[in-house]
Amino acid sequence: IAAMTIAMLLNDWCVRSFGMRVTYIGAMGIFIFGGLMGGLSNNIDLVILARCLQGIGAGIAQPLAMVLILQVFPVEQRGRAMGLLSVGIMAAPAMGPTVGGVLVDAFNWQYVFFMSVPVPAIGIFLATIFMPGKEQARRLPEFDWTGLVLVSLCIVCSLTGLSSGQREGWGAPIISVLFSVGAVSGVFFVLWELLTPNPLLQVRVFVNRKFSASIIVGLVLSLGFYGSAYVVPLFVQTIQGYSPTRSGLLMIPGGVFMMLMLPIAGRLADKLPGYQMTLFGLGVYGCSSLLMMQAGTDTAFWVFASWLMLGRLGQAAMMPTMMVTAVSALKQEHLSQGAGALNFMRNLGGAIGVNVIAVTLLQRTAFFSDAFAGLQTPDNSATQHFMSQLGHILSQLGWPFEMTHSGVLYLIGSSVYSQASMMAFRDVFLFIAVAFFVAMFPALLLRDWQPKPKSPSALAARSG
Structure with a gap:
């Protein structure tokens, strides 16, 4: 994610230097090379390098779609176009975990890298046909x-x-x-x-109120997007014992539901005020995270999937609206820089968010582990009863008498750690919910404070 975030800032210079077509083909070439390197790697260093190359390729290419949409579609149709673009953006996260889980379970992890090669190869073929080339030959701008x-x-x-x-x-x-x-x-x-x-990032675009508010909301949206992709599969595999394939299948209903909702949200983004759609999405996603705090070892598959679907509804309401509101507030000459800055900040929020969530999860797990372990004292009757039951079970299973006590202590420790992990996950879900609710305040800045001028017909009717 870090490599992709940094590479997004290269997009504007690459487009001005080489044109959209060459930039896209070069970026996808880097991505394909990274996929092949990762699949053929035999140590962790090469795997990390391969992922960095893939991040660089994806980062350079990602803002191109938004810039093309802004140049092709009129203002009143940009929401619909962004909704369709978001469907493509969400298709991979919806299907990726499932496909990856199946590949890992059926084959090995190298095939996850190999499967990332065909799609960009098809993209290169289509780019040679449909994407515009460089407008005119000129000297390379300073980097x-x-x-x-x-x-x-x-x-x-x-x-x-x-x-x-x-x-x-x-x-x-x-x-x-x-x-x-x-x-x-x-x-x-x-x-x-x-x-x-010749700045790499046009910092002055952040002076625009709507653009800056959209950036803040985008940071929180990325926190939820990348955070849920990280923490939900980890929860169901750690707490509920899901396999990689089953944890990937859990993400599919929400992803498919979001893909269905995005075109509708895009149409609504062209008709409704942006701040209303954003507030709705933030509130719905926050409620979804609060519901996930109830998850436990016996939470049913479709119950968890319905909570994820509710969150994806909130994301669908925000994505087209946020992108349209952010770039519509900028001047034409700043569109490319603005699109790069928006994608840069959004992915930066995701990178920071995933790291913060991982750190929070570790810290809260350690906190609850210490707290629960401190309660397991010799004078705790519940602990003594539980230990005697475990000892009886181990004896019936044929464990040697001299190893029974150590086995009981191991099982007690595992039980304490599992309970601590579940409580830590609940705190992480609460953290995500609070972040979305707090983001409602900057979302209010997306509102047009000055009333729109009335049409001449309305004024004539009022005077008459």
């Missing part, structure tokens, strides 16, 4: 190498600090250095982009 180094340092150091803080200790010197370098490079990146004549 903002300083900005690229600064933003890369900021993102890589910050995410590395977040992901390593629990393992190394949040007060460890290396973690402090990582966060310090990330913060300083981030500040210098913003200052440099304000001063350089």
Whole structure:
């Protein structure tokens, strides 16, 4: 995700330098090479490098679709177009976990990489036919190498600090250095982009009220999108013992439902005020996360799937509206930069969100584990009764007498950890819900505070 986030900032320069067609074909070529490298890898370092290459290819190509839509469709049809685009965006996350789970269960993980090759290959073939080429030959524009180094340092150091803080200790010197370098490079990146004549990211677009509000909502939307894709399969595999295939199947109903709702949401985005659709989506997704707090070891498959479907309804209401509202507030010459900035911030929110969720899950699991373990004392009658029952069961299973006590302690520890993990997952779902409810405040900034001028016919009817 970090590589894809950084690569999105390269899109504007690549399009101005080489045109849309060459940019897309080059990006998909990098993606295919990464897929083949990952499938042929025999160590974790090559796998990480392959995923970075795939992220770079996807990051360069992703903003192109939005820019094309803004250039082809008139303002009154952009919501419908964004809804159709969102269907394509959601098709892969809906089907990907299931296909990946089947491949892992039936074959091995290398096939997950190999299966990522055919789709971009088809995309390259279609791009040679339909995508526009470079308008005219001209000298390559200057590239903002300083900005690229600064933003890369900021993102890589910050995410590395977040992901390593629990393992190394949040007060460890290396973690402090990582966060310090990330913060300083981030500040210098913003200052440099304000001063350089050829910025990698046009920071001035954030002055627009609607654009900035859309960015904040997009960050939260990415938190829910990437967060649910991470935490829900992890929950059902850890707590309920689902296989990778079954956990992938759990995500399909919500993804299919969202794909059906997105065209409808796109049409509504052309007719209803953007802030109303956004508030509705944020509220619905927040309620979906609150419902997931009730999940336990015996939660039925379709009950969990219905909660996910409710959340996907909220996401469907927000996605086309957010994209249309954000870019419609910008000038024509800033559309490419604005689309890149929107996608950059959205994926940055997802990268940070997944790391924050992972850290929160680890911390809350450790907290509840310590709390529950402290209750397992010799004078706790419930614990003593549970231990005697476990010892009796192990004896009936034929365990040697000298190993029964250690086996009972192991089972007690596993039970405590499972209960702690379930409580930690509930706290994570609460965190996501609170984030969506809080995002309702910046969503109000999407409203047009000045009343629209009335039509001449309405004024004539009123005077008459």
